[in-house]
Amino acid sequence: MSMTVAHLLMQSLEAHGIDRVFCVPGESYIGLTSVLIQKQTIQLVVCRHEGGAGFMAVADGRLRNRAGVAMVSRGPGVANAMVALHSAFHDATPMVLLIGHVERRDVGRQALQEQNYARLLSDITKQVIEVVDPAQASEAIARAFFTAESATPGPVAVVLPEDIFDEVTDVLVDQPRQRTTAAPAPGDLDRLATLLTAAERPLVLVGGALLTEAVEDPSVLDDLRRLAEDWVLPISPTHIRPQLFDSSHPNYGGYMGIRVAANQLDAMKRADLLVALGERLGDTISQSYTFPTAPQPQLPFVHIWPDPSEV
Known part of the structure; x- marks a missing residue:
């Protein structure tokens, strides 16, 4: 069944057992927040500062042994959340940060508050995943949770252009991937x-x-x-x-x-x-x-x- 990318992302979060997301609302991911507010299956915890949203997600992940989720807008929103990413990275705490980005046609043109997140966050995340096609959206969420929760846990950032949320796709929800578990070698x-x-x-x-x-x-x-x-x-x-x-x-x-x-x-x-x-x-x-x-x-x-x- 066809659905918007925003609905696909919401269902992907639900498939991974996410029941709350921490954020400071921003225009660059308003398509996703609108769907979350309409459906109310995932609690949207609105914070005063992205740093607070980030640390709430870190605490949520640490206390429940699964990735906590925060959403921030581009530019200063990401910058404010970076200390929380750093904390999660050094404390080996699983976390997924969803980042609203500029429209795809504006990438690389010095659009308002545009940044290269793969380069900016490379030292404080396990991976930065940039979604450029609606068909990649659910896969990106599944990869993010798998990476955040496997081996040494840590934060993963998923970059979502603001013009992608209303696009329609018939891609199915990518289900959670089995966590890898370390064990001693024989002997x-x-x-x-x-x-x-x-x-x-x-x-x-x-x-x-x-x-x-x-x-x-x-x-x-x-x-x-x-x-x-x-x-x-x-x-x-x-x-x-x-x-x-x-x-x-x-x-x-x-x-x-x-x-x-x-x-x-x-x-x-x-x-x-x-x-x-x-x-x-x-x-x-x-x-x-x-x-x-x-x-x-x-x-x-x-x-x-x-x-x-x-x-």
Whole structure:
């Protein structure tokens, strides 16, 4: 059945389970907001500032372990939302940002508030998808959610020209794609068990990816506690993730992040095995890449992260 691109986009969002979108209304995507308001199947949360809309989408994604969605207008709208994109990128939080763009015939002519979003957002998004044909609209949404939620989660931007929303297409809704799930290679768990058994002073750092799993399944934190108790492991939650392990538990290994006490850090550095579980190990956690040292760790090191390209 034929429908406008705006209706196709709305149905594509619905197919991905989206029930709310955060925005500051703008003329460059008014065709889509009009459909959302008419149908009322997706809550349109109107914000005062695109930065607020972006961070609401980040929080929505983080709390529900799926991509949150924000919509912004071109130019200053995108610029205001960029800090939220940066936060989502560095915190590995899934997010989809829909951007209203200039009409297709005006691209490359220095139209009002026109920008090259592929270049502008390349360092703070996993991908920028530009829709130039109505037949690509639903596919773009499916690709955006798949990319945002797979491997290392993060933000994806979808650029939508303002003259595309009223065009009619008979393309069917592209259904959600199966998420890829990382798992240990055969024998890896046995190797980890061997390392833990041999270690006299192991240390386990736990970070954001584990928190993401715990949001969806709170029993993950019980599993972590049992791991600590059964293997007699000190557990150290990392920067802004203190809720991952009870600080009153006998196996609490101290906080690892900004301004770690010198005596605590010295004790941590005496570890003879370091396990990073769900932690990317940026400069804040690794104490400016000195623990572990990069690129070659100074001690036996196990890095557990869903994307092998970042290990």
